[in-house]
Amino acid sequence: MNKSHSFTFITRSAPYGSNRPNLCLDTALAASVFEQQVNYIFMEDGVYQLLKNQDAGSINSKTLGNILETLNLYGVENIYICADAMEERNLSADDLVISAKLISNDEFKTILLDSNTVFNL
Amino acid sequence: MTNAPALDKEGYLQELDEWDEEVATILAQKENIDLSAAHWEIIKLLRSFYRRHQLSPATRALINLVKRELGPDKGKSVYLMKLFRGSPAKTASKIAGLPKPDNCI
Amino acid sequence: MNILHTVSQSPKSRLLESCLNIVSDGDAILFIEDGVYYCKREDLLEQVTNTVKCFGLKEDLIARGLQIKGESTVENASYRKFVELCVNYDKVISWF
Numbered sequence: 001m002n003k004s005h006s007f008t009f010i011t012r013s014a015p016y017g018s019n020r021p022n023l024c025l026d027t028a029l030a031a032s033v034f035e036q037q038v039n040y041i042f043m044e045d046g047v048y049q050l051l052k053n054q055d056a057g058s059i060n061s062k063t064l065g066n067i068l069e070t071l072n073l074y075g076v077e078n079i080y081i082c083a084d085a086m087e088e089r090n091l092s093a094d095d096l097v098i099s100a101k102l103i104s105n106d107e108f109k110t111i112l113l114d115s116n117t118v119f120n121l
Numbered sequence: 122m123t124n125a126p127a128l129d130k131e132g133y134l135q136e137l138d139e140w141d142e143e144v145a146t147i148l149a150q151k152e153n154i155d156l157s158a159a160h161w162e163i164i165k166l167l168r169s170f171y172r173r174h175q176l177s178p179a180t181r182a183l184i185n186l187v188k189r190e191l192g193p194d195k196g197k198s199v200y201l202m203k204l205f206r207g208s209p210a211k212t213a214s215k216i217a218g219l220p221k222p223d224n225c226i
Numbered sequence: 227m228n229i230l231h232t233v234s235q236s237p238k239s240r241l242l243e244s245c246l247n248i249v250s251d252g253d254a255i256l257f258i259e260d261g262v263y264y265c266k267r268e269d270l271l272e273q274v275t276n277t278v279k280c281f282g283l284k285e286d287l288i289a290r291g292l293q294i295k296g297e298s299t300v301e302n303a304s305y306r307k308f309v310e311l312c313v314n315y316d317k318v319i320s321w322f
Binding site: 032033062063066067069070072073074075 | 174175176178179181182185186189223
Binding site for chain 1: 322
């Protein structure tokens, strides 16, 4: 695999209800370790992963929000949030642990077409 | 010297609250490391990162964190491996009294 | 550049609706596994514009006792067709 291979990860589920968000993240981190270009997109209930003040110690889980807050340190630089998902859930940028670019569905489509591989979890 | 702190089977502190500089020195000795100012700088950075994120950074994140906070000369795996032999993320977290980092790919 | 979207859960999942957010003209949708229950939901299939072709995997339809009617907007697709679609579209995105 050369540097030009680009991966897009779409994460669509809320945290803690299933391990989908964690699987998506682990796969993305693995791709970034191999210095591949990684896009990470929060869609639908996936935006709930980014809510501030999560403390999953109460359900004996690791707090996903804390990990996502440090995503840029793990080499995942292109992080996007689906603008529709935020609006449908009455969320604003202030509610989230990171400031990522909000994208329209058209921008979303462009990212997908520019990616070599898309993971959709 | 205080009583030896309780460790798990991999040598990480069982009670994170028991950590102080003296405990760090004991933990470092177990790894055959004499703590210098350069070590303390990393340990303090790790502890403040952990206070904010409740997370021990894995290797790659540690390197990027050090690069961001202490500059590119220190944010390199060679530099960190000289200070904390083996896997710097694991060894440094251990001495800093933090849990073992996940995602050590 | 066009994408083949595979949808593999029943309408309760609202996966088709998710998928349609980012479907473009010229893309195709293939219903597989429990996704084939969408083939009987003309009310939901109305959301798909006629610039997007829809297919249902025949084996999965047969297994579940479903048939696509002649006037349906969904076409039957065999496994061979499934492979052909994968090859003919630039990318495959799975919705599951």
